[in-house]
Amino acid sequence: KETLLEIKNLKTYYPVKGGFFQRTIGNVKAVDDISFSIKKGETLGLVGESGCGKSTTGRTIIRLLKATAGEILFEGKDISKLSGKSLQAIRQDIQMVFQDPYASLNPIQMVGDIVAEPIKNFKSIGKKELKTEVMDLLQKVGLPEDAYYKYAHEFSGGQRQRIGIARALALRPKLIIADEPVSALDVSVQSQVLNLLKELQKEFDLTFLFIAHDLSVVKHMSDRIGVMYLGSMVEISGRKSLYDEPLHPYTKALVSAIPMPDPRRKANRIVLKGDVPSPLNPPTGCPFHPRCAVAMDECSKTKPILKEVKPGHQVACHLY
Ligand code: SF4
Ligand code: MG
Numbered sequence: 282k283e284t285l286l287e288i289k290n291l292k293t294y295y296p297v298k299g300g301f302f303q304r305t306i307g308n309v310k311a312v313d314d315i316s317f318s319i320k321k322g323e324t325l326g327l328v329g330e331s332g333c334g335k336s337t338t339g340r341t342i343i344r345l346l347k348a349t350a351g352e353i354l355f356e357g358k359d360i361s362k363l364s365g366k367s368l369q370a371i372r373q374d375i376q377m378v379f380q381d382p383y384a385s386l387n388p389i390q391m392v393g394d395i396v397a398e399p400i401k402n403f404k405s406i407g408k409k410e411l412k413t414e415v416m417d418l419l420q421k422v423g424l425p426e427d428a429y430y431k432y433a434h435e436f437s438g439g440q441r442q443r444i445g446i447a448r449a450l451a452l453r454p455k456l457i458i459a460d461e462p463v464s465a466l467d468v469s470v471q472s473q474v475l476n477l478l479k480e481l482q483k484e485f486d487l488t489f490l491f492i493a494h495d496l497s498v499v500k501h502m503s504d505r506i507g508v509m510y511l512g513s514m515v516e517i518s519g520r521k522s523l524y525d526e527p528l529h530p531y532t533k534a535l536v537s538a539i540p541m542p543d544p545r546r547k548a549n550r551i552v553l554k555g556d557v558p559s560p561l562n563p564p565t566g567c568p569f570h571p572r573c574a575v576a577m578d579e580c581s582k583t584k585p586i587l588k589e590v591k592p593g594h595q596v597a598c599h600l601y
Contacts, residue, residue: 282320282321282322282323283320283321284318284319284320284321284354284357285319285320285321285323285355285356285455285456285488286318286319286342286353286354286355286456286488286490287317287318287319287352287353287354287357288315288316288317288318288338288342288351288352288353288354289316289351289352289353289354290314290315290316290350290351290352291312291314291315291316291338291341291348291350291351291352291353291361292310292312292313292314292348292349292350292351293311293312293334293337293338293341293346293347293348293349294308294309294310294311294312294313294349295308295309295311296308297309297561307561308349309560309561310512310560310563311334311337311512311560312334312337312338312341312512313334313511313512313513314351314513315334315338315509315512315513315514316351316514316587317507317514317517319456319488319490320488321455321486321488322482322486322487322488323488323489323504323505324482324488324489324490324491324502324503324504324505325489325490325491325503325504325505325506325507326491326492326493326499326500326502326503326505326506326507326520327339327490327491327492327493327499327506327507327509328492328493328494328495328496328499328506328507328508328509328535329494329508329509329510329535330494330510330556330557331494331557332511332557332560333509333510333511333512333557334509334511334512334513334560335460335492335494335509336460336461336492338492338509339377339458339460339490339492340377340460341353341361342375342458342490343371343372343375343376343377343458344360344361344363344368344371345377348361355371355374355375355456356374356455372399372403372452373403373452373453373454374454374455374456375454375455375456375457375458376449376450376452376454376456376457376458377449377457377458377459377460378442378445378446378449378457378458378459378460378462379445379460379462380460380461380462380464380465381465382433382438382441382442382444382445382465383433383434383438383441385445386433386441386444386445386448387433388432388433388434389432390432390433391429391430391431391432392419392424392428392429392430392431392432392433392436392444393412393415393416393419393428393429393430395433395444395448396415396418396419396444396447396448396451397411397412397414397415397451398448398451399448399451399452400414400415400451400452403452412429414451415429415447415451416429418447418450418451419447421447421450421481421484422443422444422446422447422450422477422481423443423477424440424443424444424447428440428444437470438465438466438467438470439466439467439470439473439474442462442463442466442474443474443477445462446462446474446477446478446481450481450485453485454487455486455487455488456487456488456489456490457487457488457489457490458489458490458492459478459489459490459491459492460492461492461493461494462474462478462491463475463493463498464493464494464498471498472501475498475501475502478502479501479502489502491503495535495538495539496524496535496536496538496539497539497540500520500524500539503520504519504520505517505518505519505520505523505593506518506519506520506523508523508529508531508532508535510531510557510568510569511557511558511560511563511564511568511569512560512563512568513568513584513597514587514597515529515531515532515568515569515587515596515597515598516528516529516531516532516587516594516595516596516597516598517587517594517595518591518593518594518595518596519593519594522591522593522594523536523594524536526594528590528594528596528598528600528601529569529596529597529598530551530569530573530574530575530598530600531553531569531572531573533551534551534552534553537549537550537551538550538551551574553572554572555571555572558571564581565581565582566579566580566581566582566583566584567580567581567583567584567585567597567598567599568584575600577599579599580599583599584597585597585598585599588601
């Protein structure tokens with residue numbers, strides 16, 4: 282299958298201001314030189330604890346944030362430096378589903394208008410046709426017909442996320458970046474929303490970048506999974522290989538934390554010490570070394586680069 286999105290050496294840094302004159306005194310390297318690609322129709326899961334740069338990666342790709350360096354090739358074309366009209370045009374092809382469906386939905390707009398808005402912005406379309414189109418979208422995401430005339434607050438969290446999904450689908454995008462789309466929802470409705478996304482993927486021929494902080498959510502969604510730690514991609518591989526034979530010590534800890542029905546698995550639980558260090562003052566060498574149980578001398582000195590150690594399985598760790 283052909284590649285839809287290719288990220289090359291992407292960096293997104295935020296300036297940090299300080300001192301009396303609020304001058305830039307440094308950079309937070311939220312995304313620090315990552316590369317990966319997504320094929321058409323594929324779902325790439327992106328996992329890691331919060332503060333590892335997953336959302337920043339998603340927001341940089343959709344150009345809500347500006348890349349500091351690197352390339353974002355969408356259908357072979359670098360979109361990282363687009364501006365004005367040409368930037369607007371990519372919004373038709375790339376859409377985002379946000380974590381908090383309530384905060385991202387206008388409270389004083391009827392649901393029908395929320396979903397219609399992107400269509401109105403991009404297409405010249407008659408009123409009647411537009412309404413038919415919106416009704417059709419609402420039905421496709423499993424909302425009742427009268428949802429059109431209601432407001433977001435009249436819906437449950439799961440239904441609100443369906444509204445957000447309908448809006449994201451309105452322009453028939455090719456790529457959807459879903460940033461923790463079920464993290465704010467009750468466990469009981471999470472799988473319904475995940476199943477809906479899977480159905481829509483087939484029906485609309487969608488490609489997903491699916492961001493989540495835990496591996497159990499991405500498991501059923503992803504074909505391949507990338508693991509981020511402190512702005513770096515530390516491991517990336519096919520789903521099965523990542524769950525069955527994780528290589529990076531960080532991934533091993535994440536995999537061991539997945540709740541298992543088998544109580545024997547508990548004994549192997551790897552508990553991570555401490556929190557993710559501040560990206561303002563990242564560790565030298567391997568970003569994971571202060572928390573790594575198997576760190577060696579070299580680990581605090583040189584940063585390991587991502588390399589393929591098995592077919593389709595890349596890891597950034599000096600052990601390999
Ligand atoms: Fe641990 Fe060293 Fe591998 Fe980093 S490079 S994960 S510190 S063993
Ligand atoms: Mg996030």
